[in-house]
Amino acid sequence: MTALTPRTATWRRLWAVSLIGLGLGLAVVEAHAGETLARVQTLRLLRCGVSDGRIGFSYQDAKGRWAGLDVDFCRAVAAAAVGDADRVRFSSLITTARFPALRSNEIDVLARNTSWTIRREAGLGLQFAGVLYYDGQSFMVRRKGGAQSLAGLKGAKICVVRTTTTEQNLADYFNSRGWKYQAVVVESLDEAAKAFFAGRCVAHTADRSALAAARLNAPGGPGGYIILAGQISKEPLGPVVKRGDEEWLTLLRWTLFATIEAEEQGVTSKNISVKASEKQDVKLMRFLDANGDFAKLLGVKPGWVIRVLTAVGNYGEMFERNLGRGSALKLDRGPNRLWTQGGLMYSPPFQ
Amino acid sequence: MTDFQIIVTVVVAVSLVVVLIFDWLDMTVAGLLAVIVLIVFDILSRQDVLSVVDAGGGVLALLLGGMVVARTLVPTGIFDYVGVRFLVLTRGSGKRFLLGLILLIAPVCAFLPNATAVLLLAPVILRVAMALNIDFVGPMILTAIISNSAGMLTLVGDPATFIVGSAMNMTFVEFIRRVSLGGLLTVLVLIPLLPRLMRDTWNVQRDLPADLAPPRLKEPVLGAFALLLLGSMILLFLFGEDLPTRIVPPAVSIIACAVALLIVYAVKVEPVQKVLADIDWKTLIFITSMFVLVQALIKAGFMQTAGNGLYEQFGVNRLGVAFTLLFGIGLLSGVLPNIPLVAASTLMIKGYLVTAQLVPEEALGVGFDTWPITTLPVFVAMMFGGTLGGNATLIGASANIVSGGICAAHGKPVRFVAFLRYGVPVTLAQITIGAIYVLALYYLI
Numbered sequence: 123m124t125a126l127t128p129r130t131a132t133w134r135r136l137w138a139v140s141l142i143g144l145g146l147g148l149a150v151v152e153a154h155a156g157e158t159l160a161r162v163q164t165l166r167l168l169r170c171g172v173s174d175g176r177i178g179f180s181y182q183d184a185k186g187r188w189a190g191l192d193v194d195f196c197r198a199v200a201a202a203a204v205g206d207a208d209r210v211r212f213s214s215l216i217t218t219a220r221f222p223a224l225r226s227n228e229i230d231v232l233a234r235n236t237s238w239t240i241r242r243e244a245g246l247g248l249q250f251a252g253v254l255y256y257d258g259q260s261f262m263v264r265r266k267g268g269a270q271s272l273a274g275l276k277g278a279k280i281c282v283v284r285t286t287t288t289e290q291n292l293a294d295y296f297n298s299r300g301w302k303y304q305a306v307v308v309e310s311l312d313e314a315a316k317a318f319f320a321g322r323c324v325a326h327t328a329d330r331s332a333l334a335a336a337r338l339n340a341p342g343g344p345g346g347y348i349i350l351a352g353q354i355s356k357e358p359l360g361p362v363v364k365r366g367d368e369e370w371l372t373l374l375r376w377t378l379f380a381t382i383e384a385e386e387q388g389v390t391s392k393n394i395s396v397k398a399s400e401k402q403d404v405k406l407m408r409f410l411d412a413n414g415d416f417a418k419l420l421g422v423k424p425g426w427v428i429r430v431l432t433a434v435g436n437y438g439e440m441f442e443r444n445l446g447r448g449s450a451l452k453l454d455r456g457p458n459r460l461w462t463q464g465g466l467m468y469s470p471p472f473q
Numbered sequence: 474m475t476d477f478q479i480i481v482t483v484v485v486a487v488s489l490v491v492v493l494i495f496d497w498l499d500m501t502v503a504g505l506l507a508v509i510v511l512i513v514f515d516i517l518s519r520q521d522v523l524s525v526v527d528a529g530g531g532v533l534a535l536l537l538g539g540m541v542v543a544r545t546l547v548p549t550g551i552f553d554y555v556g557v558r559f560l561v562l563t564r565g566s567g568k569r570f571l572l573g574l575i576l577l578i579a580p581v582c583a584f585l586p587n588a589t590a591v592l593l594l595a596p597v598i599l600r601v602a603m604a605l606n607i608d609f610v611g612p613m614i615l616t617a618i619i620s621n622s623a624g625m626l627t628l629v630g631d632p633a634t635f636i637v638g639s640a641m642n643m644t645f646v647e648f649i650r651r652v653s654l655g656g657l658l659t660v661l662v663l664i665p666l667l668p669r670l671m672r673d674t675w676n677v678q679r680d681l682p683a684d685l686a687p688p689r690l691k692e693p694v695l696g697a698f699a700l701l702l703l704g705s706m707i708l709l710f711l712f713g714e715d716l717p718t719r720i721v722p723p724a725v726s727i728i729a730c731a732v733a734l735l736i737v738y739a740v741k742v743e744p745v746q747k748v749l750a751d752i753d754w755k756t757l758i759f760i761t762s763m764f765v766l767v768q769a770l771i772k773a774g775f776m777q778t779a780g781n782g783l784y785e786q787f788g789v790n791r792l793g794v795a796f797t798l799l800f801g802i803g804l805l806s807g808v809l810p811n812i813p814l815v816a817a818s819t820l821m822i823k824g825y826l827v828t829a830q831l832v833p834e835e836a837l838g839v840g841f842d843t844w845p846i847t848t849l850p851v852f853v854a855m856m857f858g859g860t861l862g863g864n865a866t867l868i869g870a871s872a873n874i875v876s877g878g879i880c881a882a883h884g885k886p887v888r889f890v891a892f893l894r895y896g897v898p899v900t901l902a903q904i905t906i907g908a909i910y911v912l913a914l915y916y917l918i
Contacts, residue, residue: 157520165475219784221834222824226780245838285830309830 156369158230159421162203168210170196171220171229176311177335178445178453179235179255179359180212188212191444192233194434195254195361195378199231202377202426207433216310218285221246224364231374232362235329237287242362250360251374255445256457256466257329258353259291262337265348268324272352279304281314281323291355292327311336329357334451373420379469380427383409384436386460386469391435398428409472416472437467474516479773481514486766490808493868493889500868501755504762511769521768528813529764531723532588532632532871533757538726539589540752542703543596545733548742549696550688556600557687567607567677571667574598574612575619579660582623583630585710586722587872591620593703595879605679610880610887611671614895617864617876619663622903624860625656633806633815633859640819641852642842651918652853655910659861659903666902670895698736702729756878760810760871767813780821780828789829791847795854795911798822802855803904806862807869807896815859822851850915857907865900867892 162168172180172192180190188210197207215223215234224232225247235257236242238250261275269275272295282289284307296303306323308314315336318326326333330349337344361378363371384390387406389397397403398410411417414424434440441458442448459465474482485507492503511517546552559577563570582590598616602609624631628638628648638648668675690696706729713720720728738745779801787793802811802818826832826848835841863870867877867889873896877887 157518160518161474216828218830218834219781219824219828221837222780222827225837226776226820226824228774228781241835245835245840247838285833 156367156373156421158363158367158370159203159373162200162230166204166206166209168196168200168203168231169213169229170199170210171213171215171223171232171234172196173234174214174216174310174312176235176332177338178331178449178451180214180233189444191255191440192235192361194440194444195233196231198381198430198434199374199377201429201433202380202420202422203373205423205429207429217283221248224248224362227364230363230370235332235359236362238358238360239287247365248362249365249371250362251371252378253358253360253466254378255331255359255441257331257357257359259288259327259355259357260330260333260353261325261327261350262318262333262347263325263350265346268348269350272350272354275303275325276301277303278325279306279323281306281308281318281326283307283311283314283328284309287355287357288328295354315339327354329359331445331451331453334453338450369421373422376416376420377426377430379472380409380430381434381437381440382460382467383469383472384427384431385438385467386462389431389436390439391431391433394428394431411472474773478514478516481510482516482769482773485510486770489766496888496890501759501762504759504766508762508765511765516769516772517765521765521772524771525761525764525768525813528768528816529761529810531721532764532810532812533761534723535586535589535726536592536757536760536871536875537752538706538723538728538730539586539592541730541748542699542706542733543592544748544751545695545737546699546703547596548692549699550691551696551700552596553600554687554690556597556604557685559597560601560604560681561685563601563605565605565677565679565681567605567671567674568668570601570605570607570677571612571615571671571674572664574615575660575663578616578619579623579626582620583626585707586726587617587620587624587631587870588875589726591616591872591875592879595876599879599883604681605677607674607677608885609883610885610891611674611895613876613880614873614887614892615663615667615671617870617872618895618899619660620872621860621864621870622660622663623656625659625856626653627656630656631860633811634856636812636815637819637852637856637859640823641844641848643852651849651914652856655853655857655907658906658910659857662902662906663899666899670898692740692742695736695740695742698740699733702732702736705729753875753878753882756874759868760874763810763868764813767809767817770809771813771817776817776821780824783821783825784828789831791831791851792912792915794822794825795850795915796908798851799854799858799904799907799911802858803862803865803900803907806859807865807900809869811859811863811870815855818855818859822855826851846918849918850911853914854907854911857904857911861900861903861907864903865893865896867896869896 175181178190180188180192182188196210200210201207213223213229220232220234220236223229238253242248243250261272263269280292280303282292282305292305306317308317311328311332314326314328317323319341326336330353333349337347340347361374363374387409397406400406410427417424417426441455445451445453446455455465457466459467461468489503489507492498493500559573563573578590578594594616595613598612599609602612624634628643628645629635706725709720709725710722713725734745734748737743737748783794783797802814805814823837827834827836831848832845863873867873867887873892880887
């Protein structure tokens, strides 16, 4: 190397100082509590990945408005995070595109009737915020001439969606019993239902809630088809986030718990304003976060519980509106009842 | 990011490239200004800074270590010694010099980090070029191009190659069996191009002095320690990751850097401060700036959009996707650092393969190791694009920037357009070879 002139040496020192300055400049870039929450709050927009149309969970009505349990959850999160339940952009995702969309930050949360499994959580770098709906896989058959029990499906042609836990559960259940079956593998629930109703298979297997939704559109009406008793899998469906942003996961988890706790404490979207004024009820006031203590911990504006409940109501209201008696599906609460009523829905304490 | 921030990011990226193409501003100053704009508009978060460190820290560590070790060797006269040996082998022929560069650099860069190898070999090349009385800019650019091209010879030849190969759990031997031939062809394609691209150098024939003999090595103690260090560094590059305590190449480089400075301090041939003053900080700043810019572009969501577009456009047509990646990433690698680009593209392509149901959803995780062989052309296309696309421009690869920095330090700054004269024809030829290879893989496996 050539000898340095004093001028060159000065420039090199200057560049070295600049490199240090660049490092320091980048290092002092503002630290946010949670990357996703910060982005959602900055943009005042939650990007929510939902299904490509599943009644009860996420679908667009005739006027193009999104509705369903998953949709309500996203609206609840938006109410908590940005103060407005309408600040949600729903992305309709086909089954195979849901995890890539989440992994590539295309969406902030995936609320798309997705089963919580160890393979997904440990293997895909994802985290489930909780269980929004306890579902289970079953079979729909024709009322006339169809199988009357699961054993009656031996050797049957069964319509199933590709690359889902449903497909794997079907194989596991039949193979473990030495039963033969012929899978008619299709790309989506919609295709599976069409194939079943068209007679390409004698049974359609999916989550019970999905079968109930498909039955609504059955040719000749839903009465011609039954969903067999019993289920072959546990399908705890819940919202999913990308691993690595614990603050965001915590907010989603406690938004879900808030709806469950509200039902337990008898707080609804209709009585929330009255309940919020009952200052003497210490436990209720603590749950509603009247002091804003939990809001500070979660990184959201005070009043977040009230905003959530005003927007979507408690868990029971969400269930009945989308899946239960108030919906077309008319599903029983089953394991989705509160723990106090023999169900599995349980919120840790708001303390 | 808000729409406004996305617009700012795009404007900054395009402006930077335009400024560099027309040489309106010193490239490092331009890079720093770009980063400042990104900071002022709150485009970078703490997580982005960590991502930049994650993606670029290794490259910067490799460069800093290589620069310090190479600089430590200068007082020993070893570069003069090897330079004269090389000069003798050229027999005064420019043609033998250029072909010798390929023979010298390609095997070295198949195993060692490109920019580090360029840093270590540059003093030798400069001496030979000066002795042959030819312009050293062309050979230095060729050195960078060969080093980048050789990155496709082995799995560890280039960080971009390694990232893609690791993404599909390809072993060193598998790489040699399925990909190295393509890499070799892209190196060999340089030979017929040289007489046209470097006609002046190719046709040179000088008479060398009959009594040309290598000079004696100076500072034997420093030389012995420095060469021992260099040997250990190379061994650790090759085998460090197999040790019980895994030492990755950037860590090897930083260790070597620290030991080199300790040797300089102990033997007292020259002050440590003088060695550090000779480091090409300007190049390090520019490369850091480019990593920051790429992070901002990734954050803006362009890669995700591209991933969705692939499925919508091509469905399960792997060949269409492979060619799009080859040319698209090749083009982008020409103006952006390929390492973060390829890392982001790997995630994107995994997403595409899952969406297209060519692999199960488990492929998105790190533990998936049963990639169907049918996905190989897609990954290999990414490797070719990411590794060879950087040959096109001065800023396309760290080895190019380092070469340019060395030329500038010796009084001949390389203009962006001057590099294009060599880079574009080479890249076009190599990407064409890559396309043929991908096509062959698609139909033959």
